[in-house]
Amino acid sequence: MKFETLMLRGLFIACLAVCGLILGAMVTTTPASVQLAAHGSVGAILLAAPTSCALPPDGVVCPQLGG
Numbered sequence: 001m002k003f004e005t006l007m008l009r010g011l012f013i014a015c016l017a018v019c020g021l022i023l024g025a026m027v028t029t030t031p032a033s034v035q036l037a038a039h040g041s042v043g044a045i046l047l048a049a050p051t052s053c054a055l056p057p058d059g060v061v062c063p064q065l066g067g
Helices: 003-028 032-039 042-048
Strands: none
Touching: none
């Protein structure tokens, strides 16, 4: 077997292994929102909430209350 063929097969196997590990990590991970909901702590949910309002689809920015 030629050296180039052996190197290409090894690279292919390594890429398949890395892709498999990444796919496995994506499938088995639990999102932070599910973890917060499972614990049921209101304080943890409020700490994870954003402090500023999000930009709505129409592009109007939320007004500032404290001037």
